[in-house]
Amino acid sequence: MHPTLEGIEVTVCTKCKRKQFPARKVCQACGSREFILERAYLGTVIARTTVEAPPSGFSKHRLVYVKIGDVYVIASTNGDLPVGSKVKLFTSTERPVIRAVAVDD
Amino acid sequence: MSSFGLTKFGRRSESLLELMSEASIACMERAGLNGGERRLDEIVVANMASGEFEGVSGIANALVSELSLEPAYATKVENVSGSGGSALMYAYRAVRTGFARRILVVGGEKMTTLKAPEITSVIASLSHPTERYTGVTLPAYAGLLADLYLRQSGAPRESFAHVAVKNHHNGSLNPYAQFQKEITVEEALQSPIVADPLRLYDFCPVSDGAAAVLLTSEDEASTLSSPSVEILASEGATATHAVSERLAQMRLECVGVSGGRAMKKAGVNIRDVGLMELHDMATILEIVQLEELGVFPHLTGWRAAMEGVTQLTGSLPVNTSGGLKAKGHPIGASGVAQASEVYQQLAGQAGSRQVAVETALSLSMGGFGNNAITTLYRRHQ
Numbered sequence: 001m002h003p004t005l006e007g008i009e010v011t012v013c014t015k016c017k018r019k020q021f022p023a024r025k026v027c028q029a030c031g032s033r034e035f036i037l038e039r040a041y042l043g044t045v046i047a048r049t050t051v052e053a054p055p056s057g058f059s060k061h062r063l064v065y066v067k068i069g070d071v072y073v074i075a076s077t078n079g080d081l082p083v084g085s086k087v088k089l090f091t092s093t094e095r096p097v098i099r100a101v102a103v104d105d
Numbered sequence: 106m107s108s109f110g111l112t113k114f115g116r117r118s119e120s121l122l123e124l125m126s127e128a129s130i131a132c133m134e135r136a137g138l139n140g141g142e143r144r145l146d147e148i149v150v151a152n153m154a155s156g157e158f159e160g161v162s163g164i165a166n167a168l169v170s171e172l173s174l175e176p177a178y179a180t181k182v183e184n185v186s187g188s189g190g191s192a193l194m195y196a197y198r199a200v201r202t203g204f205a206r207r208i209l210v211v212g213g214e215k216m217t218t219l220k221a222p223e224i225t226s227v228i229a230s231l232s233h234p235t236e237r238y239t240g241v242t243l244p245a246y247a248g249l250l251a252d253l254y255l256r257q258s259g260a261p262r263e264s265f266a267h268v269a270v271k272n273h274h275n276g277s278l279n280p281y282a283q284f285q286k287e288i289t290v291e292e293a294l295q296s297p298i299v300a301d302p303l304r305l306y307d308f309c310p311v312s313d314g315a316a317a318v319l320l321t322s323e324d325e326a327s328t329l330s331s332p333s334v335e336i337l338a339s340e341g342a343t344a345t346h347a348v349s350e351r352l353a354q355m356r357l358e359c360v361g362v363s364g365g366r367a368m369k370k371a372g373v374n375i376r377d378v379g380l381m382e383l384h385d386m387a388t389i390l391e392i393v394q395l396e397e398l399g400v401f402p403h404l405t406g407w408r409a410a411m412e413g414v415t416q417l418t419g420s421l422p423v424n425t426s427g428g429l430k431a432k433g434h435p436i437g438a439s440g441v442a443q444a445s446e447v448y449q450q451l452a453g454q455a456g457s458r459q460v461a462v463e464t465a466l467s468l469s470m471g472g473f474g475n476n477a478i479t480t481l482y483r484r485h486q
């Protein structure tokens with residue numbers, strides 16, 4: 001297991017306040033290159049699927065598509081998290097592997 | 106466009122170079138380009154991953170020598186699953202602007218050298234690292250899109266199956282198709298789950314194969330023995346690298362943008378288009394692409410195959426070749442194979458799947474809606 005940090009790192013444009021995930025070098029709304037970083041932790045599952053034919057290095061797993069504030073992220077999960085589930089996100093520090101874990105409301 | 110050549114798609118024992126040679130020779134011979142007549146200005150090769158699949162680079166140079174076409178200049182265009190569409194677009198522009206008069210566009214991929222997980226990894230390498238390292242695959246993107254779409258549109262699950270059934274029927278009439286067999290809605294709905302809610306029959310297979318088309322200036326076309334088809338426009342567009350940034354909208358915006366640009370350039374309305382070859386890597390993609398191109402309003406494209414609109418006998422036949430779904434999807438070949446199908450249809454050479462149309466469209470898509478190239482064609486007047 002790689003070490004993980006809680007949440008995902010969202011970039012916020014200092015000029016126009018646009019939030020982006022994943023990070024870019026240039027703001028997609030105004031072209032600025034100045035950002036502050038903000039961590040986002042809790043989101044809601046809006047779609048889910050399974051990976052029955054995984055790529056090399058992975059076993060079969062489940063994925064959820066999560067709305068977290070103004071941004072969206074695809075995360076891996078252990079169990080089946082139905083649409084509408086509240087989740088907490090975790091990011092591996094070595095590679096950007098994102099995981100979602102169910103939380104109580 | 107003055108000729109086409111195709112190999113049969115499927116699991117093939119030949120190398121990529123051999124497959125591309127087969128398609129190229131078929132294309133040139135069909136145009137009467139034999140012996141010393143085979144002068145070409147350029148060869149544009151579309152291929153995604155000859156290095157990863159076969160350990161081969163420099164495939165365009167190798168093809169020129171294999172066919173003894175030196176000193177024609179050759180280059181490779183790599184734009185993942187949109188490579189074929191991109192190669193076609195660049196070749197069209199070179200001929201259109203007078204930089205060349207005869208260009209052979211050859212697309213191909215040899216995929217079955219690797220095992221399924223490795224093939225999935227090669228294809229997933231096009232994804233944004235945050236998604237690739239999380240284990241997202243191209244089928245998984247389609248599964249997430251399908252899950253959202255079913256919830257928001259109210260479409261029945263079998264609407265996807267009707268796309269697969271239609272494309273398998275068309276493939277059964279195409280001698281070059283990987284799958285030449287009909288399937289039923291029930292078989293599609295009962296096939297194994299690949300990316301819930303999508304099943305095996307919702308996806309294109311892994312394929313080897315190659316396709317070629319000959320692009321010529323108008324005066325060159327009149328010297329050849331094969332009929333010609335006019336290309337009216339070819340335009341591309343790009344969308345976000347991370348699919349998560351746009352999936353929630355259930356859109357493939359680059360498809361709409363490239364389609365809009367092509368129709369504007371060609372002076373063609375979507376209602377004028379009589380036939381489409383779309384990039385149905387998954388059934389849901391054919392549905393959403395029809396919406397993006399303006400054929401159906403957002404979240405209603407699922408009705409098309411169910412109601413027979415896009416069948417061979419419908420008012421807008423879609424994927425008469427069988428599409429990626431049944432014809433097969435040797436990645437670099439697909440955009441060129443779409444053009445080959447359009448050529449056969451508009452030149453009246455499509456045999457039992459022939460439809461009578463004046464104007465056609467092909468949509469080649471890179472990645473999961475990461476980019477798109479729309480090309481418009483017209484029967485020679």
Ligand SMILES: [Zn+2]
Binds near residue numbers: 015018030032
């Ligand atoms: Zn900004």
